[in-house]
Each structure stands twice: as C-alpha cells, then as structure tokens.
Amino acid sequence: DQQVKQNSPSLSVQEGRISILNCDYTNSMFDYFLWYKKYPAEGPTFLISISSIKDKNEDGRFTVFLNKSAKHLSLHIVPSQPGDSAVYFCAASGAGGTSYGKLTFGQGTILTVHP
Amino acid sequence: DVKVTQSSRYLVKRTGEKVFLECVQDMDHENMFWYRQDPGLGLRLIYFSYDVKMKEKGDIPEGYSVSREKKERFSLILESASTNQTSMYLCASTQSGTQYFGPGTRLTVL
Numbered sequence: 256d257q258q259v260k261q262n263s264p265s266l267s268v269q270e271g272r273i274s275i276l277n278c279d280y281t282n283s284m285f286d287y288f289l290w291y292k293k294y295p296a297e298g299p300t301f302l303i304s305i306s307s308i309k310d311k312n313e314d315g316r317f318t319v320f321l322n323k324s325a326k327h328l329s330l331h332i333v334p335s336q337p338g339d340s341a342v343y344f345c346a347a348s349g350a351g352g353t354s355y356g357k358l359t360f361g362q363g364t365i366l367t368v369h370p
Numbered sequence: 371d372v373k374v375t376q377s378s379r380y381l382v383k384r385t386g387e388k389v390f391l392e393c394v395q396d397m398d399h400e401n402m403f404w405y406r407q408d409p410g411l412g413l414r415l416i417y418f419s420y421d422v423k424m425k426e427k428g429d430i431p432e433g434y435s436v437s438r439e440k441k442e443r444f445s446l447i448l449e450s451a452s453t454n455q456t457s458m459y460l461c462a463s464t465q466s467g468t469q470y471f472g473p474g475t476r477l478t479v480l
Contacts, residue, residue, distance in 0.1 A: 264410065287467060298374070298460055298471035299413070344412060348467065355420040356401045356464035362412040 258282045259347050261361035268368050274332040276364050278345035281326065285347040289358065290319060290330045293342045302343075303330070335368045342366070373397070374472035376461055382478045389448040391475050393461030401464050402444035404428075404436065406457040407474075413460065419444055451479045 260279045268274045276290075286307040291299035305312040305319045305328070312319050318331045332339055342365050346358040377392035395402065401420050405413040405428075415428030417436040425436050433455060437445045444463075448455055456479045462469040 261412075289468060291471075293407075296379075296474065296476065298462075298473045301468050301470070304468065346413075346469075355418060355426075356466045356469060357403070357415070357418060358469055360405075360413040362410055 256281075257362075258285075259345060259359045259361040261343075261345060261364050263364050264362070265365040265367070268335045268366065270337055270368055270370050271334045274330075274335045274339065274366055274368065276330040276332075276343050276345075276366065278328050278330075278361050279326060280328075280347050282347070282349065282359075283326070284349045285359075287348040288319070288321060288328050289346045289348070290317075291344045291346060291360075292339075293344065293363070299344060332366075335366075337368050337370050340366055340368050374461060374463055374470050376459075376472040376475050378475050379473060380476050380478075382480065383448075383451050384480055385452060387448075387451050387479075389451050389477065389479075391446040391448075391459055391461075391477070393444045393446070393463075393472055394442055395444075395461075395463040395470070396442065397463060397465070397470070398441065399463040399465050399470075400441075401466075402438065403462045403464075403469065404434075404444065404446045405460045405462065406430070407460055408457050416446065451477075453479050455479050 289304040290302040293299040403418040419438040461472040
C-alpha cells in the first residue's frame, strides 16, 4: 500500500518557467512533510519542509503548499534553472513518540529543465 | 556541518557472497536508517535503529540484517547476496524530522 504517491514519473520545463511537482498521501496521521532533491550517484539532499499546521512554506525559489483536506502537497520552483534537473522525492512523517523520525517516501519525479 | 558517510561508493559482488555496508554519522543522532532506491519505486526502508543495539524492520527486510554496536555506526549486512539486491543503498540519520543522507553505495551483484 503506497501511502505517499507521486503520480508523475517525469516533468519537463523550460528554463525560467515554473515547475510544479505534486504529491498525494493517504495516511491522515502524517503531520510533517518534506521534499528532497537527488542527483544521480548522490544521496538525497533536504530541500524544504512543512508542518501540518501551515499551508505554505517558502524558501527562496522553492515554495511548498499543503492542502490537508485533499491530502495533497506540491512543490513550486520559480524560476526553474537547468541545475534544478534532478529527481524530487516527497516524504511524510507521522506524529508520536514511536515514529523515530521515520519517513515514508513517494516514488520520485524526474524534473528536467531545458535551457 | 552535517555529515553522513558510507564505506563505499561502488561495490561489485558475486551471488552468494556476504556483503557489509557501513554508515557513520557525526551528528550524535539517535535514529539511523537504511534504504534502497530503485527506479520507479522511490526509497524503500529496509531497517532502522533508534538506539545502540536496537533495530526495527522496515518495509523490505527480507535478505538483510543490521548491526548497531555504537551510536555513530550502522551496518547493513547481506547474508548471501542475490542479483535482485543490485541497487543503490542509502543510509540516513535523524534526531527527529529531517533525515540527512549519505552519498549512497551502488551495489552490483553478479
């Protein structure tokens, strides 16, 4: 049972335009959401996160939106740059002392930004 | 600065060999994780540890075991490597919330 889903395996965008990556989740106990970026042959690097008490968090060119009622989050990158080309993973974490910081990841979306 | 290191970037092993993958973190984190990443499947949790000598199975523990003798070190063991264990293996650590990842080990089993 895939609790975190990224339904678009890939996305292609022109440099300077907006990239929108989407993620859906099914577990209503998730209360903390993260986006990671991964280049080939490297480990994922943390990009941005959002707590369930917020509906938006912004960091430079990156903004994450959370719609709790729809169990949906999205990552907006504006403007997109060729260096943003990578695999993007969304991840979710549940509340409670026994979570141990455990994350559930989506399948990933390959973003390609064309010059 | 946060640092998670993995013992090898690339590894080639033969079917049936015992394989050790090591991970070290310098952040004094309680929790450490092993994932494998395969195209189209995302990151799947193999095992995690929330304290020295403590471990919990993740989503795909079959064919793997782990060891955590010291807080900073978490080892993944493939008891008898098989070709379907060819993958990218990623280690991560966290205190809570954000996980920090190592560079990964690309393991090929022939």
